[in-house]
Amino acid sequence: MPEAHTAQAEEWKAATREIVDARLGELVGLSHDIHDHPELSFDEVRSAAAAAGALERGGFRVTTGTAGLPTAFTAEAGTGPLVLAFCAEYDALPDIGHACGHNIIAASAVGAGLGLLPFVDQLGVTVRVLGTPAEEGGGGKVLMLDAGVFADVHAAMMVHPWPTERLEATCLAVSHFDVAFTGRTAHASAAPWQGVNAGDAMVVAQVALGLLRQQLRPGDQVHGVVTNGGEAANIIPARVTGRFMARSLTILGLQELEPRVRACFEAGARATGAEVGFVSLAPDYSHMESDPDLLVSYRANAEALGRRFDLDDQGVDRPTLSTDMANVSLAVPTIHPLLAIESGGAVNHQPEFAAACVNSSADTAVRDGALVLAWTAIDAAAPGPLRERLLAARTP
DSSP states (O other), X not given: OOHHHHHHHHHHHHHHHHHHHHTHXXXXXXXHHXXXXXXXXXXXXXXXXXXXXXXXXXXXXXXXXXXXXXXXXXXXXXXXXXXXXXXEOOOOBTTTBSTTOHHHHHHHHHHHHHHHGGGHHHHTEEEEEEEOOXXXXXXXXXXXXXXXXXXXXXXXXXXXXXXXXBSOOEEOXXXXXXXXXXXXXXXXXXXXXXXXXXXXXXXXXXXXXXXXXXXXXXXXXXXXXXXXXXXXXXXXXXXXXXXXXXXXXXXXXXXXXXXXXXXXXXXXXXXXXXXXXXXXXXXXXXXXXXXXXXXXXXXXXXXXTTOOOHHHHXXXXXXXXXXXXXXXXXXXXXXXXXEEOOOTTOOTTSHHHHHHTTSHHHHXXXXXXXXXXXXXXXXXXXXXXXXXXXXXXXXO
């Protein structure tokens, strides 16, 4: 980047820091409000309205109901040719609330957008903050991707809270599905032979899954829970249900794994005489391909805020997770770094991690996440090879 452009970028970054710091109370308040009112996938009415409202008050043009999803929104500023999107997640988990820190994700995306707002014309960009519901198993971003929401986006970015600082995770492709066994009730003591035990069918299936794990390839995973195991101990259960996930390193691997998993449930039905049915809960999530140039910029900006990537430098195995942001990454240059908060040893999807998502380190993560996203956008917008590559990828 020419020296003059470098100096200008540093001025924009300094100004962005001032804006984010001036709004930090509002951004932290947004994070805490979402955290205090957890809402499940596709029901994030309050959370989506809070995030969209903060952007609209800040000067963004806001459209709700994006892609026909009531709790999705698009907030836009600028008219430049380079379209940069920040993805805001805000759905919670059942029972344990914001144990994946989506409150921090939403607030940092809002902060990045507000920080860049005064400079969008000078940067030659269109900034979009996309409210993306239902990451926790609903595939909101996949639905938005299929509806064309990302069709003209040149880069998509977000940060995700984690117990450690990592540039990227190993994102496994995943399918989410419900299983239901249907049998026939009977008195468990007086006439058990007249029943067809749906619970036994589930047990046979779980044993088959346990044995299947011996032959799974590295990276393949299967896990789930029984959501309804019957009504009473003296009634042969006629309906038993479960919710399961199958994961693999790639979408092709998932397509090979899932029939083997379903065969385990079919074995349970065949062994007991029950019937089995499957309901897919969301589009399949793919593996992720992070954009290396955006990651280089992200790292430099995060390090400027004092964050370190020792685990990446030491070659420690990346953590595994799944996200619908991965599907976006196969269509649009994308990053999804992990932003460290102090969790006292707790990991995502634990109640203790949910509690940590509103501590002082989480509030710092809101600020740092907003700044590092905004600064990476400034780098992407600067004249040079990265901007040219991003623009060329979306040229008709």
